[in-house]
Structure formats: C-alpha cells, structure tokens
Amino acid sequence: MIERREREGPLMKNSPQSLLISRIITTVIIGVLAGCIIVFYFPNDFFVSQSITSIRHLPVAVPKTQENSAESESSDRVNMLKSEFVALLSDKNAELKKQVRELTEGKDQAEKKLLALSKQEKAGPFGTVKALRTNPTVAPDEFLNPRLANLLEKIAVKREIIVTLANSNVKAMLEVWFTNIKRVGIPNYLVVALDDEIAKFCESNKVPFYQRDPDNDIDTVGKIPNGGAVSGLKFRILREFLQLGYSVLLSDIDIVYLQNPFDHLYRDSDVESMSDGHNNMTAYGYNDVFKDHGMGWSTNVYTTRIFVYNSGFFYIRPTIPSIELLDRVAARLSKGNAWDQAVFNEELFHPSHPGYDGLHAAKRTMDIYLFMNSRVLFRTVRNDANLSKLKPVIIHVNYHRDKLPRMKAVVEYYVNGNQDALKPFPDGTPR
Structure with a gap:
C-alpha cells in the first residue's frame, strides 16, 4: 500500500491535466502582458479614432487633403497592429494545440508504461490465491549513526x-x-x-x-x-x-x-x-x-x-x-x-x-x-x-x-x- 502510494504521488502531482491547465494559464498571462506593452508604447494608435473625432470639433480650419492623409495613416497603423496581434494570438493558439496534442500522446504513453511496470495478475483458481505478506525493507541510513x-x-x-x-x-x-x-x-x-x-x-x-x-x-x-x-x-x-x-x-x-x-x-x-x-x-x-x-x-x-x-x-x-x-x-x-x-x-x-x-x-x-x-x-x-x-x-x-x-x-x-x-x-x- 505504502509503496503504491509513493509511486502514485508524483504521477498525480505531475499529471497531464495539471500541466495542461498551467500552460493555458501561462498563455493567457503572456497575451495580457503583450497587450499591455502595446498600449504602453503606442497609446495614440489605439485611441486614434477618438483623437480624430475631437480634432474635427475644434474651430481650426484643416485642409481636406491633410485631414484625409492623417486619417488614412492612422487607420493603416491600427490595422497593422491588429494584424500583428491576431497573428501573435494565432501562433499562441497553434502552439497551445500542439502542446495539447503532445500531452494527450504523452498521457497515452505514460498509461502504457504504467501498465507495463505494474504487474497485473489474474486471480488464479479457487484456493490458490495468496496476497503479498512481506513488506520491502527500508534503504539503510548509515549516516544516522x-x-x-x-x-x-x-x-x-x-x-x-x-x-x-x-x-x-x-x-x-x-x-x-x-x-x-x-x-x-x-x-x-x-x-x-x-x-x-x-x-x-x-x-x-x-x-x-x-x-x-x-x-x-x-x-x-x-x-x-x-x-x-x-x-x-x-x-x-x-x-x-x-x-x-x-x-x-x-x-x-x-x-x-x-x-x-x-x-x-x-x-x-x-x-x-x-x-x-x-x-x-x-x-x-x-x-x-x-x-x-x-x-x-x-x-x-x-x-x-x-x-x-x-x-x-x-x-x-x-x-x-x-x-x-x-x-x-x-x-x-x-x-x-x-x-x-x-x-x-x-x-x-x-x-x-x-x-x-x-x-x-x-x-x-x-x-x-x-x-x-x-x-x-x-x-x-x-x-x-x-x-x-x-x-x-x-x-x-x-x-x-x-x-x-x-x-x-x-x-x-x-x-x-x-x-x-x-x-x-x-x-x-x-x-
């Protein structure tokens, strides 16, 4: 019993399910941090539409061509950042799918190895079955004394x-x-x-x-x-x-x-x-x-x-x-x-x-x-x-x-x- 629990402890602790959850949480945190960094370095680009709207209400005469050019440039930069962010999320999503696939395959292999290592025996004929009686000895600790x-x-x-x-x-x-x-x-x-x-x-x-x-x-x-x-x-x-x-x-x-x-x-x-x-x-x-x-x-x-x-x-x-x-x-x-x-x-x-x-x-x-x-x-x-x-x-x-x-x-x-x-x-x- 004790030996089996000692073997099961690490398997439960490092199971594929717990690894999958930790990796998903890590991916989400990376995405949030990436968004914060972009907002910090390019604050005007993310709020450009609001800026342009405010400028339109100012009593300053702006040439038509210059206004169209500014709006076009800002729109292009926003679209570019959006594309980059979507590409980043796409890459992370692909990586996450790959990790899930690897974890699934690893789980199957671990189960096969566990079955191979644990000697599963069928119950024999009536009157021949005997349980394990002798517990294994501990490893000597000669440094104790x-x-x-x-x-x-x-x-x-x-x-x-x-x-x-x-x-x-x-x-x-x-x-x-x-x-x-x-x-x-x-x-x-x-x-x-x-x-x-x-x-x-x-x-x-x-x-x-x-x-x-x-x-x-x-x-x-x-x-x-x-x-x-x-x-x-x-x-x-x-x-x-x-x-x-x-x-x-x-x-x-x-x-x-x-x-x-x-x-x-x-x-x-x-x-x-x-x-x-x-x-x-x-x-x-x-x-x-x-x-x-x-x-x-x-x-x-x-x-x-x-x-x-x-x-x-x-x-x-x-x-x-x-x-x-x-x-x-x-x-x-x-x-x-x-x-x-x-x-x-x-x-x-x-x-x-x-x-x-x-x-x-x-x-x-x-x-x-x-x-x-x-x-x-x-x-x-x-x-x-x-x-x-x-x-x-x-x-x-x-x-x-x-x-x-x-x-x-x-x-x-x-x-x-x-x-x-x-x-x-x-x-x-x-x-």
Whole structure:
C-alpha cells in the first residue's frame, strides 16, 4: 500500500491535466502582458479614432487633403497592429494545440508504461490465491549513526542481531543471559549498556556492548527521551537499528537461550512475536461467546480473542510499518504512565475506525512450545511426559517474579539434565 502510494504521488502531482491547465494559464498571462506593452508604447494608435473625432470639433480650419492623409495613416497603423496581434494570438493558439496534442500522446504513453511496470495478475483458481505478506525493507541510513553502523557491520549476521537493554540492577540475570547465548554459539548479539557498570561488566566478559557517547549528538542510542517515559526507551532504540537496515530480535534479560532462534524464524511478517498465551487456543485465537440475556434470541454474541504478544521478545524487520509501530508506541508512552506491552498490542492489533487509522503491519505468532513463556513451562510442560521431552528455543520467565532462581533451574533442567530442577517451584509466584 505504502509503496503504491509513493509511486502514485508524483504521477498525480505531475499529471497531464495539471500541466495542461498551467500552460493555458501561462498563455493567457503572456497575451495580457503583450497587450499591455502595446498600449504602453503606442497609446495614440489605439485611441486614434477618438483623437480624430475631437480634432474635427475644434474651430481650426484643416485642409481636406491633410485631414484625409492623417486619417488614412492612422487607420493603416491600427490595422497593422491588429494584424500583428491576431497573428501573435494565432501562433499562441497553434502552439497551445500542439502542446495539447503532445500531452494527450504523452498521457497515452505514460498509461502504457504504467501498465507495463505494474504487474497485473489474474486471480488464479479457487484456493490458490495468496496476497503479498512481506513488506520491502527500508534503504539503510548509515549516516544516522556511523559508530553504531560500524559496530553492527562487524557483529550482525545476515543483517540480523539480538539486542537487549541492561543496567546494573540486572547484572546477575544478564550473566545467565549471555552465558547461555555463548554456550549455544550465537555470535550476533549486543547489549545496550545503560550505565558504566554494565559496560565494564560486558567488557570484562567479552560480551559485545554498545554505550552511547554523551558528547555526540548523533549518538542517540541509549539516550533517555527528554521528558518521556523510560519504558519507551527500547522502542526508540529499536528504531535506530531499523533505520540502519538491520532486523532485530529484541530480548528481555529474563530469557534462557537453548537453541539459536534465528534458525526458527519465518521472516514473512513485519513483526514476529512470542505470545503470552498458554495453549494453542489462547495463543493463536479463539471464539469467545459474550452473553447478553436481555437480548433474548440474540443473547450469544461471538467474539474473537487472542492473548497478547509479549513485548519482551519479538523479531522486527526494518520496514515502514515496523518503524511506524515503534513511533506510535514511543509517542504514546512519552505522554503518560502506560504499560508498554499494552500499548504495543493496541497499536499492532486495533483496526481502523472513526477517528483512528490502524497500523497496516503483518504479524506472526511464534510457536508457543519453541518460544515458551514460563506459564507454559511450569503449568503445563513440566507436568506432561510428552511435552517435557521437547527442547524449546528459548524460555522467557515473564510470568514469575522470582526470575533468577527459575532461570538457573531452567538451565539445570534442559542443559545439565537434572529432571528434578523444576519441581521445587510452585506454578505461580506467591503474592
């Protein structure tokens, strides 16, 4: 849609009809100016008849031959000027007709070229038609942040990278996070260090990190928005990575990596996110019946529901809809104390309606047993003999407050093979 509008914009702006109108107006203006110039330089010639009439009423005796000669000369000059003016208008009219003919021919040629360039396809047989799903990526703007661009050039693999934000308050969880990433053998990851302590911690552990240069106005990554909510920071940071032309797998710190996630992505959407759903129905959508007994025959109203996407783990491609999503979320978070995950889902899913233009972004829900949240693990998987044999790609301890001990237990269970590692924990976190 966006690409088509961008193509249509210049065509509408420079259409043959608008060019024709502008040329007609130009011709009229030229004619008026020409008439004004003639009147300015030859005022007596245009009003000669009035002058002659006035002279006839004067009580001065003028010889008959002299009067006839003056009238004849003036009449000849007027006729000559009229002829020249008619010839000028005739030439302009001929030129205008030529321009109209050229514009008509140009319009026909433009329409033919447009039809040739736009690939018109016929609808195929029933059940075979599929719409375009993957939006094109934006052109990289490497001048936006040269220092970050140089770093990503060295670290990213196929212009993809895992990015997390961390400060000194989550140092212990960060260590579990990057230790398992290293163990799996994932090379393309980056920590955005929000303070000096984390920067030094990453450097001592040979972890790729990025810290904003406070003396460089261009270096905006990691900079807290002026007057804005800190919760919108990661969305502003993500925007800069996307502008540089990189796809980002945003990751919270409370995630244990068991496989390389890049081996399990589809990359057919603008946003590919893990779900907070706990089974196939809640994660991928279901009909929920709303009952209004006062309506009698139409008591039951069917609704479509889906559990929200988790804003702490999602893959986002560098496309226009993706950048628009980040802008919308960051803008709303800067205006008040909203929950970033709620705003993220509202902007991603709310449809267009009166007074609101919805986001036209393609989205995909990740497999809940590969990209697993901690509710699925502790409520379902660990109690199911078949599901417990599966090896997830990641486990996100998002449903529990005792994150660090559960992360360590996940490592014991899936990496070290301790089958009892998960048993001491209750299904949920005590209040």
